[in-house]
Amino acid sequence: MKHASISMRGAFGAALCLALAALSAAQTPPGYHREYLTDWTYFNRVGAINNHSQIVFSTRFVWDDPNTSEIMLYDNGVIYQLTLDTYRDEFPDINDDGTIVWSRGVGPGGTLEVAMYKNDQITLITNDAFQDYAPKINNLGHMVWNKRLPQGCANADSDIYFYDGMTQQKLSQDGFNNQGARLNDLDQVIWTRYNDCDNPWTAEIMRYADGQVTQLTQNLIEPQVPDINNVGICTWQWRPSADRFEILRWENGVTSVAINSCANAAINLRGDIACNRWHEENQTWQMWSLVNGTLRQMTFDAFWNVDGRINDLGEIGWSAGTPFQVAAAYNRRYPLGDLNCDGAVNILDVNPFVLALEDAVAYSEAHYCDPLLADTNGDGNVNILDINPFVDIVAAGRMTSTVQCASATSSPHEPSLQRPNWAPFRPSGAAFSPDQEYKP
Structure with missing residues (x-):
């Protein structure tokens, strides 16, 4: 029998699903279709979306117990549960080959280690007594993550590690709290270097390229959450005033303002940016995107929409809901040439x-x-x-599966069990039902 608090969240989540299903078609920007991959029963956190529109996310079945977190894969209408155990499995990423990496609590004393899922096999990249957080993987199969050390100011020193498939290399300088590393297919890496010895804390954005580490910021207030695309363009947020964030864009040594009043930016190959903006009038975070120089609001609901990831198609996956009841959401882009937006090009x-x-x-x-x-x-x-x-x-008769819009009586979190032949990734796990109870 499910825990009572989970059942209450499930009932509330079902109500949210129905409300948002009715609003979805009218509020989704033209050229996109809104899909909710889960309901709000559990705590779902989107990790990444690749260029095959595959999305990885973690589901925490008991929101205050990290050991109930499992890794999920959404692939063309099907959700697969890739882990089912009592270990902590969180912070997933996926590349275009369908290789998935995440932090898995199987190290000595339950420490988080970097795990890789490839060809239906889980391989540990690290296995030590330190916490290895939030690995990212590029299309070469190379990875970065931050390794937390129990030392330094606030006992929070962390180092950035790079893995080229053979050896691990420390990129960061000792004595700082280095976090949030991301890398591109050129093996360029960007991250935030926090100084917890300062009061209040300070931070700088760091970049690794061609064997050299350089500092991209100087005395900005709270620069953090950096990203980098495959041509080396970088973004990050900072706080120009107490009541707002701003997104900065760095290219070839020149920094400029990309978006006012936005946070948690992600950038794709074309330079499109996804971010979330605070709306004071209804106390919500909404997803926004900057595409071809045009800034557009992507969500219009009564919930917190945060931590968006954007692929090169302009599709965005993000986390939507309340602080404790969070669904995985997805704005799916209709294919090029589909000018009547029926899901097929003909x-x-x-x-x-x-x-x-x-x-x-x-x-x-x-x-x-x-x-x-x-x-x-x-x-x-x-x-x-x-x-x-x-x-x-x-x-060429290039067809895509027709998008099915959720009706007011349907459940948008119930994925189709059909599976296409073209999908490049074939996990062997069974399809996941959002109503499945967590079983240790």
């Missing part, structure tokens, strides 16, 4: 495509879709140069 898209080329305003009035889906050559513009690539897409 002859029915020809007339909308022509209208998008001729008059984007008229197109937007006629279709609740995105004219940028007509940018089939990917140059950022919609014009006659997109005609031949569009014809190629339609002629």
Whole structure:
């Protein structure tokens, strides 16, 4: 029998599901479809989304017990539970090959170790007496993470480690609390170096490239949560005033303001940014995105939408809910060429495509879709140069599974059990039911 407090959260979560399902279609920006991968029964934290739209997240079945956390994979409408044990499994990441890494509490004394899931096998990358937090993996299979040492100011010293598939290398300087490392496919690494000996604490953004560590910030207030894309462009947040954050963008030594009043930025290959903004009027965090220079609000609900991750398609996965009841959410991008936003690219898209080329305003009035889906050559513009690539897409019969919008009576957290043939990742675990009770 489920614990009473979990049952109450489940009932509340079901009510939230129904409310948001009714609002989803009207509030999702054109060109996207909202999907809630789970309900609000448990504490779900999105870790990453790759360029095959696979999403990894952790589910904590008892919110105040980290040893009930398990790793989940969402893959084209199916959720797979990859762990089922009494160890702490959190902070997952996934690359485009479907290799998953996370922190797993199986070390000496239950310390967190870096675990890798590949080819249906779990391999430990670390196995020591230290806490190894939040590993990230690139498409080369290389990793970074922070190793916490029980020493220093606030007993919080941490080092950044890089793993190239063979050896581990410490990148950071001793005597600081180094956290939040991310890396790209060039093996460039960015992280936050906290100085807990200062009161109040201070921080700097650090970057590793070509064997050298450089400092990107100087005396900013609370710079943290950095990210880096595959051409080396970096973002991070800082606090220019007590009541707001700001997103900065660094490229080739030049730092500029990317977004005012936003936090927790993530950047993709195209330079698109996802972040969450505080809305004072209803005391909520909402997801926003900066795409092709246009800033758009992505969520419009009564909950906290935070920690968004964005892939190169502009799709965003994030955590949505209350501080203790959190669902995994996903804004799915319709495919290029799908100008009627029915989930398929075919002859029915020809007339909308022509209208998008001729008059984007008229197109937007006629279709609740995105004219940028007509940018089939990917140059950022919609014009006659997109005609031949569009014809190629339609002629090739490139189809995607039709998106099914949740009705007011359906449960948006119940995934389909069908599985496509093209998916590059094949976990052997059984499909996960959100109603499954945690069993140690």
